[in-house]
Amino acid sequence: MQVVGLTTQQEVYVASKERKFRSNEILKILDSELDNPLGEVVETQSYNRFIPLSIKDSFVDKGVLESLRSIGYNVDEDEINIAKVRLLTEATYPIKTGVAAEVPAFTEVKELLVKESPAEGLVLGVIKGTEEMAAGMDDDLKDVAPLLKGKEVVAQQGVPFNFKLKAMHQYPHIGIIGGSGSGKSFGMRVMLEELMKLEIPTLVFDPHFEMDFSEKFPDLPTEYEEDFESKFEIFQVGRQVGVNFEDLSTKDLLDLLSAASDLSESMVNAVETLHNAEAKRDSFFTFAERLADLRQALELGRKRIQRKLKSGELSGQQKEEYQHYLALIDDYGSLHLSSITGLTWRLNKLKRHGLFQQSISEIEAALQSRKLVVVQGPIWLLQVFATYLLGNLYRQRRDYKDADYSGETADYFPPFLVATDEAHNFAPKGYDSPTKRVLKEISQEGRKYGVFLILATQRPTLLADTVTAQLNSKFVFRTVRASDIETIKQETDLTAEEAKRLPYLSSGDAFVSSAIFGRTMAVRIRVAKTTSPHTQNPFDELEAKTKAKEDELYGAIAKHLPIYDDDMLTELKAVNKELEGKMLSRNQLQDRLETLVERGRLKKEDSPLGGTVYNLG
């Protein structure tokens, strides 16, 4: 390998006849006057001067090339490989042309590549282009990141990529960017597995119901298996967890209601007036009842209420009711009926989804015991809940730290990470959303309190700028959309060459642009140890279910064969007995039998007694 052509202080070209170059591998340029600088291959090319591109040239005569091969000369071997190498740090003057280059030994690049031991950091994968130097690695770096090749799990190749979690204190927040199928969800899963390994309290919002860690990855060799069962808990909004209405501040309540559907100004005014009225804490019941009564009162109108009260036709309880209505009208008469109706509708929607049935105490407890908490729910409800939950937990952590800073004692609440997919829904660019406010606050101030974000999205362009700007480490997977690539270019230190490669990255390959490493690294994410519960193809599932149903029927009728169509009723009784809990009608049974005939499992023949008979195929 040799430096060729024009060199600069930043870049050189290295050529070799024997060795092919790989993108991202690190080379040592043997310019002793510059202390043998290191560089990374950013672009690779190979060409054969005897097989030129132009088709006019006579050289591309296959027959002649074949003949040359027959006399022992293989033109293909005249290939020249060229790598554009960017120096990791700028040299004081241009590299000397003609100097040799070589693959550095592991010890020479260790500091650049390994910032944390695998036991302390997140082992997310391997650094690409380090395959050759991995041999000299320390033992604790070996065999910690098995990879997925096609569908097979293969041993680690190269230096592991250990994300230094502790550096998040200085460089907070992680972004995971990539289109569908790019390996983004995989990357998220691996990251969460590693967080569980270190028992870092983590809160995961899971709109896709996929973050379950109990199923092991199929075909994962046993030596890599890890049991996460005791390290995570899954809660569904409205089932195991919800909002404790008494704890809600008016602002919280406004956020929740607006997450159900946008609020008008008069609605906001109504909530501010009605919630925790007269400085008394409302329960869901008291608040909902107040809304309902007020609505009733407004519908009746002051005059009718007064008339009724005067008429004397009301008896004890009814009279009390009307007096109550009147009092409400006196207090809140300025509110609009339509606003109250709208609020009632929103409140009921939230209630219907069980949001107010439970509390977040189980989540708090799980985080306190350093577990990973997965909160699942449909995305809109998750947004509603996340607003409340995040606000609440963040406040607890902040209160503790603030008290700690000022020397007071307060209840301990641990630092934690918040991870979510579809982050652009939680913190959208261009319009306001309740979750956006809290995410923005965490992104800007979370570092101080030890609260960090892991935000995954396939549309970085739609993610709020203020949040994007705070993501100090970004994992960029395959991205095809031009506008997103443009955003990535602006928000990361990916070079033009790297950005050009984005649409072609294999699934599971990513560029990591991180302040912790100070430069962009290409990594391949390791194989996840667990798998999402719904990796089954829905169409396979359809086939499997149909087959199961058929098998069940087949099992039920097998011993009653042959079945004559004129005697079907007798058999039907017997078959129905076998099919637990299901009753077929005669026609249904015949239909099913016909289907089995179609599939070749049964045979339909003319019966010697007349009519037809179904028998074993």
Add this chain to the structure above:
Amino acid sequence: MLGEVATKLKKNLISFNKRLQDRYKGEVDFDKQDLRERLHHKVGKFTLLERLSNQRLRDWLAKEVVVGVDGSLNKVGVNFPHYLYLLQALAKSTAQEDILAAEVFCPLLAEVEAEIEQFRVQQQQEGKRYSQQEAATKLRTSLLAKLELQVAIQAIQKWPVKLIMMDGSLIRYRIEAKDSWQQLRELALEKGVLLVGVIEEIATKELGTRLSSDLEGIYDRELLFGVLEVGEMLELEFKLGLKTAFLRPSQDPQVIGLDILKEQQDKLKIMADLIQTLTPKSGRGIPLWLDIVDNEVRISKQMVESLVDSYLDPQLKRRLFASKRQERIY
């Protein structure tokens, strides 16, 4: 201004073309069939060459290799004696091995100066007068030929060679580097190595003389243009100790020439077959193998410049070899 120059040149070119047309009127109108007849009777036989199959090639070559030999010449500086030649010769085997020889030739060096003088005295004794400049040129040419012959000799000594393909006529070597040529010739005959010179630009006037007096003085390349069919060869003999053939291995109507040793003339057919096989059908009519060797031995202009810049003292370089011409700004 520009237009005026162009108009004048245009006029000149038109009249030049007319005069060429006049001169070649007779010959251009040759009846191809008639010419072929006459060539057949008076010169030698036409042979149809074949493209060898890959299996045939492998069998013929067995475990031996084909070697291509070529030289290259690069000049730094302009006028005598302020110039410097970088000479390089390469023997490349089809087994991906190379033998390279290189030499620097500069009349400014005392021993080269002495050589030039010696050469002039020698020639004067034979009744030829050369200027210093001409003598230097002769010496340089012979030096390159010698380098090429040397690498060819080394190739035979080092490798199991079946055939050596030289770039250019063999007669050139005999004239320019007699001793080395003799050595190579003997070695090749002794070891049974086939020698063939492939002539890209034929400059002989042999055929016309033999055909008839009215064709005398016409160059062979003019006469044979388009007369041979693709894959056809015309054999003849006119160089001392050599056998020569003209052939058209590609669709290009211009023929190429082959020189082989007279002692090896029974192998002419297979050698010509090989040349034809290694020549792209639609190409310029030169075996690809020679183009590859040529490409490898050639030193690019930038390479020469960077070599000179790296290894010559900049002051000397400027004083001795820099030319005003190179510093033109337009």
